[in-house]
Amino acid sequence: MTDNERQRSAWSQLLSTHALTLRVIEGKLKAAGQPPLAWYDLLLELERAGGEMRIGDLAERLVVERYNMTRLLDRMSDDGLVERRPDPTDRRGALAVITPAGMARRADMWPHYRTAIDEAFSDALTGVEAAALAATLRKVKAHLKRD
Amino acid sequence: MTDNERQRSAWSQLLSTHALTLRVIEGKLKAAGQPPLAWYDLLLELERAGGEMRIGDLAERLVVERYNMTRLLDRMSDDGLVERRPDPTDRRGALAVITPAGMARRADMWPHYRTAIDEAFSDALTGVEAAALAATLRKVKAHLKRD
DNA sequence: TCTGTATATTTGCACATGCAACAATTGCAA
DNA sequence: TTGCAATTGTTGCATGTGCAAATATACAGA
Numbered sequence: 001m002t003d004n005e006r007q008r009s010a011w012s013q014l015l016s017t018h019a020l021t022l023r024v025i026e027g028k029l030k031a032a033g034q035p036p037l038a039w040y041d042l043l044l045e046l047e048r049a050g051g052e053m054r055i056g057d058l059a060e061r062l063v064v065e066r067y068n069m070t071r072l073l074d075r076m077s078d079d080g081l082v083e084r085r086p087d088p089t090d091r092r093g094a095l096a097v098i099t100p101a102g103m104a105r106r107a108d109m110w111p112h113y114r115t116a117i118d119e120a121f122s123d124a125l126t127g128v129e130a131a132a133l134a135a136t137l138r139k140v141k142a143h144l145k146r147d
Numbered sequence: 148m149t150d151n152e153r154q155r156s157a158w159s160q161l162l163s164t165h166a167l168t169l170r171v172i173e174g175k176l177k178a179a180g181q182p183p184l185a186w187y188d189l190l191l192e193l194e195r196a197g198g199e200m201r202i203g204d205l206a207e208r209l210v211v212e213r214y215n216m217t218r219l220l221d222r223m224s225d226d227g228l229v230e231r232r233p234d235p236t237d238r239r240g241a242l243a244v245i246t247p248a249g250m251a252r253r254a255d256m257w258p259h260y261r262t263a264i265d266e267a268f269s270d271a272l273t274g275v276e277a278a279a280l281a282a283t284l285r286k287v288k289a290h291l292k293r294d
Numbered sequence: 295t296c297t298g299t300a301t302a303t304t305t306g307c308a309c310a311t312g313c314a315a316c317a318a319t320t321g322c323a324a
Numbered sequence: 325t326t327g328c329a330a331t332t333g334t335t336g337c338a339t340g341t342g343c344a345a346a347t348a349t350a351c352a353g354a
Contacts (some may be wrong), residue, residue, distance in 0.1 A: 014280070068340080071340075093349090
């Protein structure tokens with residue numbers, strides 16, 4: 001097997017592992033009456049950023065298309081979890097701002113999400129393997145972003 | 148960092164690396180006027196199985212919901228790449244069968260797909276790293292399938 | 295300053311996906 | 325054997341996503 005073949009095989013595994021794991025984890029969230037994963041990620045990202053972020057930055061950070069971020073924010077603000085606020089420094093843009101209800105929702109989701117992740121991975125990987133996996137994936141991302 | 152934290156971090160990286168890589172690779176296929184990735188995977192799976200497979204088995208193998216497999220096959224058979232045939236051994240079921248045009252299309256797609264994968268990964272990972280990545284992901288899948 | 299070009303976000307429309315229900319068929323258990 | 329639950333594949337409807345165009349604003353150069 002050449003190096004390229006090994007890389008293609010890794011890509012193939014990445015695709016199917018992602019699909020399978022996502023199906024399991026999303027299924028558990030839904031069964032627990034929780035919102036989709038993407039909501040959690042968005043709320044977490046906003047909290048980490050101190051509560052607000054430019055919509056485009058949020059889209060880039062979460063690897064979501066801008067127009068899909070627009071609509072994700074529409075749905076979440078229908079639920080009162082985020083608000084839009086004009087950006088004072090650039091009137092083209094808008095800020096997505098997490099609300100108190102948004103912070104509460106993220107906190108509610110976490111134990112369900114955490115349990116789902118832990119069930120999917122524990123006993124599958126040792127800590128060392130998991131750390132190596134994370135590091136390797138980070139290298140792939142870093143390479144792609146350089147282009 | 149505990150082992151569970153390492154695993155959660157790996158999951159987070161898996162999500163974002165998947166999203167980013169898929170975006171890049173699908174983008175290149177589309178730019179080259181090629182069909183989506185899922186078509187390639189389906190055609191390849193059929194060829195590997197000797198040309199035909201039960202629809203449900205195909206769905207399970209490709210980690211796609213059954214009803215989405217129904218529709219994927221609809222689209223691909225509109226393009227003449229696959230056909231449906233009743234399964235002689237179980238009259239509830241149906242076989243998906245690859246056509247000569249389907250085999251030709253897969254062959255056409257491969258160089259584009261291959262180039263896209265190679266550009267995404269080469270220089271990012273050594274052969275050893277890629278092999279370790281594939282092996283680790285396989286373990287995760289094996290664990291999930293045990294449930 | 296004025297003009298043209300680039301950027302940020304949104305939207306209309308087509309297409310894809312999830313969910314729940316349906317028809318056809320199988321297989322097990324009484 | 326009969327009857328009932330489980331399985332296979334499909335479909336209607338609601339929801340989500342991709343693409344291209346529209347709107348508003350910023351910025352760079354003449």
